[in-house]
Amino acid sequence: MYVAALSSPERLWSADDVLSRPGPVPNTAGVYGWHFGESPHPGLPAGRLLYVGIAPRRMSNRTSTQNLRKRVRFHFRGNAYGSTLRLTLGCLLRLELRRVGSGKRLTFARDGEAELTRWMAEHARVCWLEHAEPWTVEADLIARLDLPLNLDQNRHNAFHPHLTELRARARHRARDLPVTT
Template sequence: MGDEEYEDLLRPLLLPQLTYSRDEVLLGKPCPIPASSGLYAWFFDEVPPVVPVPERLAAVPWKVLYVGIAPKPVPRNGARASRRTIRDRVKEHLRGNAEGSTLRLTLGCLLADQLGLELRRVGSGNRLTFVHGEQVLNDWLDAHARVSYLAVDSPRDVERVVIEREYLPLNLSDNRHNPFFEELTRIRKDAKAAARALPVVANPSGRGG
C-alpha cells in the first residue's frame, strides 16, 4: 500500500473529523459506531506515566495509542468465526472488564498506582478483573478517552499495515518492533502473576466484575 493510498484510506480513523466519548457511544441513540466490520482507534489526552511518547507526538493533544478490529480473524482450528462488530467491541472496551478487554487490562495495569487499581481473580478464580476498580477505570475513560472508527470488509489486513506504520504503544499483537513492547509485556505478566498469588475475591454485582 503506497503512502497516498494509506493516508486516504486511514484518514477517517487516524485523523478523524469526529471522535466519540464514552457517553456518546453508550448512550447515543443511535450509537455513532456502526454495527459493521472494521477498525477502531483510541485517542487519549492523558498518557499513562510509564508509556514513552516520541518527541514528534509530544504536542499532539489527543494521541492515538491503540487500534483494534472486529470481527477477529477466522480461527485456524475450525472454530466458528466471530460475528462481533466494531460497535460490540468498542462498547465492551468501554463498559466491560479486564477479562474481556485487552485494552482495559493494559490501561488498568499501567494506571494501577495512579488510580489505586489491583488485578484480582474473581468468581471461580479463572477470571481476572480489577473488581470494583473497573468503575474507576470507566471514570478515567470518560475523562480521557475518545474513539474513532473505519468500516472496512477486511480489517485484519488493514490493521497489520497500521500497526507497522504507526506508533501504537498499547498494541501487542504484531507490534514487537515498538520500543514499549517488552516493557508492556512484562507489566501485564507481573500483574497477572501477582493476581494469581492472591486469594480469589467474590464476583461483584454489575458489569464491572
C-alpha cells in the same frame, strides 16, 4: 487512507456518545482507534492515537461474532477479562488485577473496573472505519503506526517489552491473591 483516518480523524467520540442509544457506532465490521487526552503512563504521549483494534477478529477456524458497536461499547464499559485494551490501561494505571468468579478470570474486580470506566470516560476517545475484512488491514496499521498499547504483531514498538512485563507481573500478583468478587 486508513492510517490518516485513524491517526487524524475528523471526529473523536466519547463514552457518552458511544453508549447513548442508538449510538453512532455502526453495527458492522471495521477498525477502531483509541486516542487519550491524558496519557495512561508517563512514558507515553497524550492527545494521540495509541491503540487500534478490529471487529470481528478472524481466528484460524472461524470469525468472531463481534462488530464495531459491540466491541467499542465493551471497551468503554466491560472488563479486563474481555478487553485487552482495558487490561493494558488498568495495568498502566496501577489498578490491582484480581482473580474473580471461579478464579480463572482476571479483572480489576468491581471497584477497579469502575475506576477504569471513569478514567476512560474522562480521557479516552475513539474513532472507527467500516471495513468488511478488517483483519486484512490490521497488520499494516500496526506496522506503519506507533501504537504502544498494541502488543500483538507489535514487537518492534519500543514500549512493547515494558508493557509485556507490566502485564505479566500483574497476572502473577493476581494469581497469588485470593479470589474476589
